[in-house]
Amino acid sequence: MKKLLLTFLAGIALISCNEDKKKEVTPEENPNLDVHEKIAMVNGFKEFDSIKKIKFTFNVKVNDSIRSERRWNWNVGTNKISLTENDSVMSYTRKDSLAENKKYIDQRFVNDSYWLLFPFQLKWSLADLSEPKKATAPISGDEMQMLTVSYPKDGGYTPGDSYDIYFDDEFMIREWVYKSSDGGREMATTWEDYKDFKGIKIATMHKSKDDSFELFFDDITVE
Template structure:
């Protein structure tokens, strides 16, 4: 069994460094990459002291239906988790990702990979700028694979080595407003091999723009991801700003 298969999660991609310090120079990516990230609030990311959310996935074909709740403090990379382990036992834990080596096997092999998966799905528009290993290309206007009309096609390809799922290809279809309308993922080493979804129910949590609902399909079977209880806490404040 591979390490990735221990956790029933979607879209696991381990990132060397999460956050602004991992940005590549603007000359190495197309202009639209920065436009997308800014649309979702990247310029205000430094104001975010903490972000909380619950990741919910429903994939009937695999009898997979689960929820995981998180609080992430990006400046310190401190994570709090409330959910279950792979055996269905309730787990509540807080840990520092800089000290992951000293954590239990459950945290290292189950919870932290799940955090990477869920955080990536929530904030993936920022990873277009943050992820140094991926190549990003603007493929111009293309027909939407699911809906009617066309949108700007942006291709994001990961290298064949490194991370949990090497060689993944992420294709974003972006509207004139800079918002992602649809997403297509082709994966090599983890299910689903093809994931198609639309982005719906956009809300603002403080300065961040988030699509709460991602209805779609995995390998041709219905698969839905949605986020609940999304909120951010800004630097200098103790108030949570709910997505609305």
């Protein structure tokens, strides 16, 4: 689930400096956008170029026990990133080549920010996208549109993973299913409790069907 995609970094740099992004239109203004573009747009993709810093805490709770709590401070312009975990502070700058001792923090940042801003990854990353189709969502049982996002089998921390994303008529993701490349792991979670941060919509809660697993964000600030 932890992707190290060079296009993620390149996409951020491109968005930060490309003034033409400000001219992008919403899905309502341009119905000819592809589905993955509409998902990114309704979640505030065109607002990202004006963001300077993002802070957030990534939390994982399993059976009422907190398993992970990582506080991130991300300078979007410089790509300098700081992690506070277990009262320890680590920092690094994302770039094409990473020192071995920085891979621990980078692996976690890629994972955590991927959950935070997945709709933008639909435009940033080089994933294969299926044609959307009607399907029954695994948790709610509701009929929604479903799109499969598959990553290359080489590169990244866990190559070959895929995601079935279920989204509503407003192009907001409501559920997804993660599938590991070796077929050994599959996990469905909700996408809920969306909050708006300067035009960027973030699902702050993700739960399994039986509520035994929760992945959630708090202490989010966007500057």
